[in-house]
Amino acid sequence: MSKKGEGRSLGQYALLRIAQALPLIIAIIIINFLLINLAPGDPVTALIGEFPVPQEYVEEMRANFGLDQNIAVRLVRYLGNVLRGDLGFSFNYRVPVLDLVLNRLGRTIILMISAITFASIVGISLGVAAAKWRNSFIDNFAVAFATIGYSIPVFWSGQILILIFAIWLGWLPSGGLQSIRGDYFGWALIVDRARHMILPMLALSLRYMALTTRLTRSSLLETLNSDFILAAKSRGVKSRGILWNHGLRNAAMPIITVVGFHFTFMVAGSALVETVFGWPGIGRLLYTSITARDFPVLLGILLVVSVAVILVTLITDLLYAFVDPRVTYD
Amino acid sequence: MKKFKFGTIFVLALVFVVAFGLSPVRAESPSEGGDLVVALGEDPEHLNPALTTGYPVAAATANVYSALTWRSEDGEAQPDLAKSWDVSDDYLEYTFYLQEDVRWHDGEAFTSADVKFSMEELLANYHGRFQDVAEKIADIETPDDYTVVITLEEPYAPFLSSMTVFDAPILPRHLLEDVDDYGDADITTSPVGTGPFQFVEWERGDRIVLERYDDYHGQVAYMDRLYYNILPDTASRTAALETGEVDYIMGHYFPRADIPRFRENPDIEVWQGTRIPALWFAFVNHEHPELGDPLVRQALMHATDRDLIIELSQEGLGNYKIGPMGASFDFVDFPETNYENLYPYNPDRARELLDEAGVDSLDIEIIVDPAREDLMQAAEIMQDNFRQIDVNLSIDTQEREVMIENVYEKRNYDLSMQSFTSGGDPASGYHRLYTTQDFGTPFVSATGYSKEEVDELLSEAASTPDVEERKAVYEEALNIIAQDVPILALYEEESVDVNNAKLRGLRESLDVRDKLNKIWWSE
Numbered sequence: 076m077s078k079k080g081e082g083r084s085l086g087q088y089a090l091l092r093i094a095q096a097l098p099l100i101i102a103i104i105i106i107n108f109l110l111i112n113l114a115p116g117d118p119v120t121a122l123i124g125e126f127p128v129p130q131e132y133v134e135e136m137r138a139n140f141g142l143d144q145n146i147a148v149r150l151v152r153y154l155g156n157v158l159r160g161d162l163g164f165s166f167n168y169r170v171p172v173l174d175l176v177l178n179r180l181g182r183t184i185i186l187m188i189s190a191i192t193f194a195s196i197v198g199i200s201l202g203v204a205a206a207k208w209r210n211s212f213i214d215n216f217a218v219a220f221a222t223i224g225y226s227i228p229v230f231w232s233g234q235i236l237i238l239i240f241a242i243w244l245g246w247l248p249s250g251g252l253q254s255i256r257g258d259y260f261g262w263a264l265i266v267d268r269a270r271h272m273i274l275p276m277l278a279l280s281l282r283y284m285a286l287t288t289r290l291t292r293s294s295l296l297e298t299l300n301s302d303f304i305l306a307a308k309s310r311g312v313k314s315r316g317i318l319w320n321h322g323l324r325n326a327a328m329p330i331i332t333v334v335g336f337h338f339t340f341m342v343a344g345s346a347l348v349e350t351v352f353g354w355p356g357i358g359r360l361l362y363t364s365i366t367a368r369d370f371p372v373l374l375g376i377l378l379v380v381s382v383a384v385i386l387v388t389l390i391t392d393l394l395y396a397f398v399d400p401r402v403t404y405d
Numbered sequence: 406m407k408k409f410k411f412g413t414i415f416v417l418a419l420v421f422v423v424a425f426g427l428s429p430v431r432a433e434s435p436s437e438g439g440d441l442v443v444a445l446g447e448d449p450e451h452l453n454p455a456l457t458t459g460y461p462v463a464a465a466t467a468n469v470y471s472a473l474t475w476r477s478e479d480g481e482a483q484p485d486l487a488k489s490w491d492v493s494d495d496y497l498e499y500t501f502y503l504q505e506d507v508r509w510h511d512g513e514a515f516t517s518a519d520v521k522f523s524m525e526e527l528l529a530n531y532h533g534r535f536q537d538v539a540e541k542i543a544d545i546e547t548p549d550d551y552t553v554v555i556t557l558e559e560p561y562a563p564f565l566s567s568m569t570v571f572d573a574p575i576l577p578r579h580l581l582e583d584v585d586d587y588g589d590a591d592i593t594t595s596p597v598g599t600g601p602f603q604f605v606e607w608e609r610g611d612r613i614v615l616e617r618y619d620d621y622h623g624q625v626a627y628m629d630r631l632y633y634n635i636l637p638d639t640a641s642r643t644a645a646l647e648t649g650e651v652d653y654i655m656g657h658y659f660p661r662a663d664i665p666r667f668r669e670n671p672d673i674e675v676w677q678g679t680r681i682p683a684l685w686f687a688f689v690n691h692e693h694p695e696l697g698d699p700l701v702r703q704a705l706m707h708a709t710d711r712d713l714i715i716e717l718s719q720e721g722l723g724n725y726k727i728g729p730m731g732a733s734f735d736f737v738d739f740p741e742t743n744y745e746n747l748y749p750y751n752p753d754r755a756r757e758l759l760d761e762a763g764v765d766s767l768d769i770e771i772i773v774d775p776a777r778e779d780l781m782q783a784a785e786i787m788q789d790n791f792r793q794i795d796v797n798l799s800i801d802t803q804e805r806e807v808m809i810e811n812v813y814e815k816r817n818y819d820l821s822m823q824s825f826t827s828g829g830d831p832a833s834g835y836h837r838l839y840t841t842q843d844f845g846t847p848f849v850s851a852t853g854y855s856k857e858e859v860d861e862l863l864s865e866a867a868s869t870p871d872v873e874e875r876k877a878v879y880e881e882a883l884n885i886i887a888q889d890v891p892i893l894a895l896y897e898e899e900s901v902d903v904n905n906a907k908l909r910g911l912r913e914s915l916d917v918r919d920k921l922n923k924i925w926w927s928e
Contacts, residue, residue, distance in 0.1 A: 116806030117809070120806060124533050125825075126828075129530060132530060249645050255650060256442065353634075366776075
């Protein structure tokens with residue numbers, strides 16, 4: 076195999092990529108800030124309730140939120156605060172935005188990681204099996220599953236899972252972060268939360284499972300038909316060795332790209348899953364913040380998610396080198 | 406062997422007799438213990454009921470805080486923090502005698518100073534529904550720790566009914582008097598009240614936990630804990646009730662279409678009725694050249710099939726035989742002002758009226774919040790109805806915040822679907838639909854309708870405590886309004902609640918959200 080190129084080391088490459096991302100992040104903040112502030116809708120009307128209040132109250136609230144200032148002043152002030160690590164104070168929840176967003180992001184990431192892991196394990200296994208026993212029952216099943224799984228919208232599959240596992244069978248809770256009644260500690264808390272996570276995890280992973288199955292199958296089939304596999308066969312390499320070491324490793328590039336790509340799209344998918352299952356993650360926070368016009372929280376979510384997406388893309392790029400030694404960082 | 410069997414049978418029989426003999430009695434006497442889970446559709450913005458009139462904030466705090474009075478099922482004011490009161494003959498002076506030995510959940514003593522502070526500093530400045538009351542109050546005096554004397558500028562008919570936890574919650578002065586910004590105060594997110602339940606925890610987006618307050622001044626709660634489960638998806642709330650994860654969903658939070666499904670389920674009790682009337686209607690912009698003409702508005706009333714709207718959008722639960730202020734309050738319900746008598750569904754008559762007004766055809770828009778499924782359906786039916794009289798109605802969906810800006814703040818609209826609560830009295834909730842309003846104020850009339858005579862009569866009605874006299878004033882006012890048709894009043898809704906069938910003691914209060922201390926499990 077060819078040696079690593081003469082270019083930069085892995086660490087240098089990572090640093091360069093991060094440096095390149097900074098102006099992008101600042102541009103994202105400015106665009107989001109302008110878009111959100113210029114959109115119609117006043118956060119104050121969301122807070123006063125359903126009856127008219129004295130004008131002084133409305134003005135007092137506007138001044139407290141800094142909404143009485145000119146938009147340029149607000150933008151500069153916001154950028155300054157972000158650089159100091161202060162994402163502001165939620166209008167709607169009355170807590171610092173960073174705490175709120177990180178707390179919710181943690182929950183979404185747990186859900187996403189378990190969904191992606193589950194989807195990848197099942198999807199890759201199913202794809203490998205389908206490629207190995209091509210045109211068998213298992214192959215037909217995998218192809219059918221991939222088509223159906225990919226077409227089912229997540230809010231529908233979520234409702235069906237609730238109907239089957241929560242209402243009919245009564246095995247799992249229908250939603251929420253934890254059992255509403257009672258307090259759990261230690262292991263009991265972990266088990267309780269894990270039980271609540273199973274259905275949203277399944278609903279979220281279905282689509283990605285389907286996509287991974289399909290991609291693994293086609294990518295592996297293509298690789299297995301290439302000349303070097305024929306050469307390996309003729310050298311007498313065992314079929315299991317061919318499948319896993321020669322085949323899957325060479326088919327892995329598109330799979331890694333897609334899995335990394337999934338992360339970015341899952342943030343959007345999680346908003347639906349989190350709403351259906353009452354899972355208090357970042358997707359739901361985004362939705363409630365839009366309806367309440369909670370500007371600081373909206374900006375905070377968009378910022379944190381942009382940073383996360385940039386990081387995941389970077390990690391995906393770094394993984395290429397691990398899988399494919401031909402990749403260099405020039 | 407035989408002897409033993411006989412003995413067993415004897416004991417078993419005894420057990421059966423005792424069990425069956427006592428169980429009916431035992432089942433219906435309140436038992437202590439257990440938890441209650443109530444569904445909420447959204448997170449409250451905070452937990453300070455003095456700073457907003459938003460629905461979820463009031464729902465989550467109505468059992469943490471108390472007020473001078475509460476209103477029983479029949480609407481009568483009952484003693485709460487005030488154990489009794491005197492009203493002067495001219496209805497200008499209310500003397501409240503407060504419960505002694507009431508303690509805030511943090512152990513401090515509750516006194517008349519808390520009442521004065523809450524009303525003057527908080528409610529008058531920040532609470533939407535207290536505004537009308539605040540305008541009438543001349544002075545609040547506290548001659549001692551347990552007496553509050555409120556003097557009014559002029560009589561105000563709904564005064565006592567405006568002293569509940571929804572309209573005038575009492576907050577602790579000792580935790581708020583030194584605070585600059587009430588929005589940022591600790592108590593705004595972790596409330597300290599005098600109610601039957603005390604605050605434990607708020608896991609945002611998931612649940613609010615309250616537990617029984619053992620030193621409560623009234624009936625100590627039967628339930629150990631009260632949980633509010635925040636479930637944003639309607640279908641998930643329904644599922645949670647069916648699986649027993651949630652015990653109680655108030656009508657606000659489930660789609661009417663689920664009612665038949667609940668009725669078939671023996672584990673679920675469905676309650677229906679009207680407690681606090683609310684009106685569903687369409688605002689009309691009177692600045693529009695054609696819509697400014699009363700004849701055109703009368704024509705639109707004739708053209709709207711209100712019966713069909715209730716049938717299709719509310720599962721038949723509502724009343725369209727109403728006047729400008731509904732028909733639930735006896736003193737505003739008159740045959741000659743009832744829209745069903747004046748403008749029954751009749752497209753031919755509607756067309757005649759349009760011809761009379763010189764309107765050939767009309768192109769108008771209706772603004773609807775797409776999150777309100779019932780309003781969307783009503784607008785679609787109106788669209789279909791209006792087509793018959795050559796009025797082309799296009800539906801413009803605008804999310805709530807955008808709708809508020811366009812309808813109230815800019816009055817940039819033709820028609821807009823809305824629903825308003827009466828707040829328990831026409832003067833609290835319905836007058837604002839017909840009185841002259843400043844341009845740009847949310848949650849009041851956005852029509853531009855302004856008639857001095859109507860303003861004066863409604864103001865007189867609000868300050869006439871005697872029901873018969875008040876009724877006569879309303880009759881005069883409503884006769885004018887019913888001819889002008891300032892808004893297209895469609896119907897008054899009927900509420901529906903669903904709960905676990907084993908719950909007892911629900912809905913003892915006029916507003917179903919408070920007095921949950923009276924609820925118990927029948928097992």
